[in-house]
Amino acid sequence: MKVKNWMVTDVITIGPGASIRDAVELMHRHSIRHIPVVEGDVMEGLVTESNLRQYFFPAMVDDLTMADVMIVNPITIDPNASIDSAARLIHQYKIGGLPVMDKRRLVGIITITDILGAFIGFLGLLEDSSRIDVAIDEKIGNIDDVMRVIRELGGKIVSVGVDGHGSRKKVHHIRLEKGDITQIVKAVEDMGHKIVSVLD
Numbered sequence: 001m002k003v004k005n006w007m008v009t010d011v012i013t014i015g016p017g018a019s020i021r022d023a024v025e026l027m028h029r030h031s032i033r034h035i036p037v038v039e040g041d042v043m044e045g046l047v048t049e050s051n052l053r054q055y056f057f058p059a060m061v062d063d064l065t066m067a068d069v070m071i072v073n074p075i076t077i078d079p080n081a082s083i084d085s086a087a088r089l090i091h092q093y094k095i096g097g098l099p100v101m102d103k104r105r106l107v108g109i110i111t112i113t114d115i116l117g118a119f120i121g122f123l124g125l126l127e128d129s130s131r132i133d134v135a136i137d138e139k140i141g142n143i144d145d146v147m148r149v150i151r152e153l154g155g156k157i158v159s160v161g162v163d164g165h166g167s168r169k170k171v172h173h174i175r176l177e178k179g180d181i182t183q184i185v186k187a188v189e190d191m192g193h194k195i196v197s198v199l200d
Contacts, residue, residue, distance in 0.1 A: 003086050004079035006118045007100045007108030013038040014047070016067040020055055023047050023066060034097040036106055037070045043106045045070030046099060076101045079108065083118045086110055124158035128178040132185060133196040135169040140192045143172050149191065150174065155184050171196055 013036045014023055023035055033049040047070050055061065055069055077086050077098045086098055090112060097111035120126060136143055147157060156177040163171045176184070181200060189195055 001083040001118055001122060002079070003077055003081050003083060003100055003110055004108070006083060006114045007079065007110040008114065009108045011036060011106060011109050013043075013106070014066055015039060016044055016065060016070070018066050020052055020061045020064055020066075020069065023052060024061075034099075034109060034111065036099050036109065037066045038106060041105060043099060043101070043104075045072050046074035047071070048096065050096075074099060077110065078102070083115055087115050087119075090115065122159060123161065124175050127158060129158055130176045130178055130181050131197075131199040132174045132176070132181065132188065133198075134172050134174060134188055135194040135196050136172060137169070137193050145191065146172070146174070146188055146193060149187050150176070150184050153184050153187060155179070155181065169194075 012026060012030050012032060014026060016037050016039050026035060027033060027049055035047050036043050037045040037047060045066070047066055051071060052069065055064055075089055075093050075095060075098060077089060077100055079100050079102055089098060090096070097109055099106055100108035100110055134146060136146065143160065143162075147160070150157060156179075158175040158177060160175070161173040163173065181198070185195055185198055
């Protein structure tokens with residue numbers, strides 16, 4: 001999954017000479033929290049709802065421009081980067097969104113909401129589905145063996161996640177297209193693996 005497939009391409013921008021009041025009005029009108037500051041074809045900076053809050057005093061709101069308050073070197077990302085890379089940057093820098101730059105040209109913006117939408121789509125969380133949580137006993141097999149058996153029994157795998165925290169055994173969360181999974185559950189147990197839970 002690439003950033004270019006999930007970013008917003010119709011980006012709302014603002015000029016460096018605009019006021020804080022102008023930026024706040026744009027944010028409210030378009031329900032956004034990040035606005036690239038652009039002059040001509042060049043992005044000069046970024047303003048966010050959180051970085052503007054420190055200037056919400058009457059004198060500052062009227063006297064300061066975007067050039068005075070913008071983040072001059074915001075963290076950006078390439079449109080061909082993976083969604084995973086965007087998520088890592090947002091988490092690492094504790095930010096809510098990233099301008100997407102193709103060389104020096106602003107081509108989009110991607111936010112936490114866009115990334116969450118991408119992961120929800122990838123994991124099939126909005127699809128009608130079933131889930132089997134399996135603790136794999138690696139002495140007798142691995143996740144590939146389990147997936148092979150599921151497919152042989154007609155199960156259609158939507159996504160597979162893994163959680164290795166808080167347990168000596170990794171728990172694999174296998175999401176399947178909705179259907180009767182009784183036979184699949186029994187087959188996986190017969191292999192010697194532990195079914196932690198079934199969400200049908």
